[in-house]
Amino acid sequence: MIATPDLINALAASATPVRRLRPPLTRAAFWLLVAALVVGLLAVSQGIRNDLLERLRDPIFAIAIAATLLTGILATISAFMVSLPDRSRFWPLLPAPAVVLWFSTIGYQCLTDWVHLGPGGIALGETARCFATLALTSLPLSLVLGMMLRHAAPLRPGATALMGSLAVAAITATALSLFHEIDATIMILVWNLGAAALFVALGGLIGPRLLRWAAR
Amino acid sequence: MPPERSRRPPPLALVESPPSAGQDLGRSQFGSGAEATAKESDWSNLMARAQAGDSGAYRRLLEQVAPYVRSLAVRMSRDPSDVEEAVQDVLLTIHAIRDTYDPRRPFGPWLVAIAHRRIVDWLRRRGRTRSRETAMEPRHETFPARPTNIDEASSDRRALRAAVESLPPAQRQAIKLLKLQQMSLKEAAAVSGTSIASLKVATHRALKGLRRILAGRSEDA
Numbered sequence A: 001m002i003a004t005p006d007l008i009n010a011l012a013a014s015a016t017p018v019r020r021l022r023p024p025l026t027r028a029a030f031w032l033l034v035a036a037l038v039v040g041l042l043a044v045s046q047g048i049r050n051d052l053l054e055r056l057r058d059p060i061f062a063i064a065i066a067a068t069l070l071t072g073i074l075a076t077i078s079a080f081m082v083s084l085p086d087r088s089r090f091w092p093l094l095p096a097p098a099v100v101l102w103f104s105t106i107g108y109q110c111l112t113d114w115v116h117l118g119p120g121g122i123a124l125g126e127t128a129r130c131f132a133t134l135a136l137t138s139l140p141l142s143l144v145l146g147m148m149l150r151h152a153a154p155l156r157p158g159a160t161a162l163m164g165s166l167a168v169a170a171i172t173a174t175a176l177s178l179f180h181e182i183d184a185t186i187m188i189l190v191w192n193l194g195a196a197a198l199f200v201a202l203g204g205l206i207g208p209r210l211l212r213w214a215a216r
Numbered sequence B: 001m002p003p004e005r006s007r008r009p010p011p012l013a014l015v016e017s018p019p020s021a022g023q024d025l026g027r028s029q030f031g032s033g034a035e036a037t038a039k040e041s042d043w044s045n046l047m048a049r050a051q052a053g054d055s056g057a058y059r060r061l062l063e064q065v066a067p068y069v070r071s072l073a074v075r076m077s078r079d080p081s082d083v084e085e086a087v088q089d090v091l092l093t094i095h096a097i098r099d100t101y102d103p104r105r106p107f108g109p110w111l112v113a114i115a116h117r118r119i120v121d122w123l124r125r126r127g128r129t130r131s132r133e134t135a136m137e138p139r140h141e142t143f144p145a146r147p148t149n150i151d152e153a154s155s156d157r158r159a160l161r162a163a164v165e166s167l168p169p170a171q172r173q174a175i176k177l178l179k180l181q182q183m184s185l186k187e188a189a190a191v192s193g194t195s196i197a198s199l200k201v202a203t204h205r206a207l208k209g210l211r212r213i214l215a216g217r218s219e220d221a
Helices: A004-013 A024-046 A052-056 A059-082 A096-117 A124-148 A157-179 A185-215 B034-051 B055-074 B080-096 B107-132 B156-165 B169-180 B185-192 B196-220
Strands: none
Touching: A004 B055, A004 B080, A024 A059, A024 A124, A024 A157, A052 A059, A059 A096, A059 A157, A096 A157, A124 A157, B034 B055, B034 B107, B055 B080, B055 B107, B080 B107, B156 B169, B156 B196, B169 B185, B169 B196, B185 B196
């Protein structure tokens, strides 16, 4: 262990100018813009599902898609808020109502799908295409969000990663319900929350080392 | 909407927040009222200049912040080296994420949140490491020379036993009763059925014999 005055000297000597982070709401808006761009590009390349307008008349579907989108937006805001040290640690509660609404519609869809399609009714081809959309949406969004929130690693890695993953999951789910006819919410959640768990574990393992390296 | 602290917190927001850290932390170093406000806005200015690359301001800030952080750490750990490492961890964290500080907001909550979070994390990590360690006890100690660690199988004790066995029966019995079983002369005489005088003689001869046998052995070796 080096002496604290020596550490202070070393840190002061490496005090290069830093660019202040923009306000969290601005940064959240920027990321949501990136998300809209990714989803828009996918819409151009994959095409919107044919029965979208028809489905939007179904109130359950409309509520589900609105709740998903709202979850995405609120989770993004809460991720950027909770990543800062001097903001309340209760920000992760912000998307909770939207999440409850979203999850309750998943339950309903699962039930109706069971009744209408029957257990073997989902074609492999559609599932695979669904998965492709899922990866194409969530990978770039996760990367961008991870870069933007990396400074939270030494502070609240768990809450930030959870909120970030929820945001990505919700945006991905919105994209999927625009493009594909099957409900892949469970797959999306497993995929994204699994990734969140991975990020949290990695953060715990390499976070401090990364921090010391960054501070050098 | 979750409660966020108001945009313009009262001057002593430093000791009020964050909720988990502020209740019992931060009072001693700051005094109260105008003094605390002045110090805090001073730190805020220093940090703003440090963000612009002013290393003199940054050094002054860190030098003033370190004792304050130490006072927080001391409340959570008594071990001085633990405290100092936790303080350094906090300073490194401040350095790594100094771009997250917004000079329009008070400096105190930002600092206390980082310090509290890092100190708690650090102590938890320390506790985990300690729980895996076992303290050395005297019986674990050993000596570097090889013969000191060799057990009975090849030690002198075995040679001594062999030497005792090779003695004439009367002498052997005397040694076993008096020296190995540590009986008194009276008890040994009762057990063996011989007189005390003859036991003494037998012991004397046995010791002489053993000395001769063991001396020969060590000369051989």
